[in-house]
Amino acid sequence: MKTGWVSGKTAIVTGAASGIGRAVALRLAEEGATVWAADIDAAGLATLPGVTTAVLDAREEAGWEVLVADVLAKTGRLDILANCAGIQLSKGLLETSLDDLHRVLGVNLDSVFLGTRTAVRAMLPQGEGSIINIASNYANIADGLNAAYCASKAAVAHFTKAAALDCAGRGTRIRVNSVHPGCIATPMLEREIVDVAARRGDPDTSAVRAEWNRMAPLGIGTAEQVADAVLYLASDRSAYTTGAELVLDGGHIIR
Secondary structure, X not given: OOOXXXXXXXXXXXXXXXXXXXXXXXXXXHOXXXXXXXXXXXXXXXXXXXXXXXXXXXXXXXXXXXHHHXXXXXXXXXXXXXXXXXXXXXXXXXXXXXXXXXXXXXXXXXXXXHHHHHHHHHHOOOOEEEEEEEOOHHXXXXXXXXXXXXXXXXXXXXXXXXHHHHHHHOOOEEEEEXXXXXXXXXXXXXXXXXXHHHHOOOOOOHHHHHHHHHOOOOOOEEHHHHHHHHHHHHOHHHOOOOOOEEEEOOOHHHO
């Protein structure tokens, strides 16, 4: 059902070629926003309808400057940024190299820092805007096979709060919030299921899939459900919400 909550707004969505980012880009566009869908995966972007696409390595500062300048030149303002780019590394602590850690932090944290900082600069003249950072319920609970991922998402959650305070302290209505998905049916989750099954020596992923589905009382969620939450935070319906963690994990964290 369409709400029109972001009609007339301009948005950037990273990680938009697949998974949660793709669902968010499509949902915001469906709701009337002018959407720039950004990702390093040009082929994936090419399949997105109704949006403007931009190939972006979200870890690179120069790329952010070019993208936001293009958005401002064409629309005059930036209202929404959804930082959805992310990767997962299913490895234990002893199997995780320093290069592994830096790669995960680069995609999951550096991109959020650079995107948020660049977006805030663009939003300052209008004094308002909404930034939504995709964290994870692994920002709040730990998993032994996701040391680097847990660290990156915990950092995103706390960075989000600091950024929210900074924006409010500047006298703006620029809001910064984080969304914390649990097990969501995405290509990333599918790769994790395959990896875990392989480590167990099981060529059949059905046992792992069933285990993941039992993690939350409501089972595995969908990217579209996460996109609905992002839509709320992107819209003026959440005008009094900043520095918040919106958990979407089907009850996993309370189990």
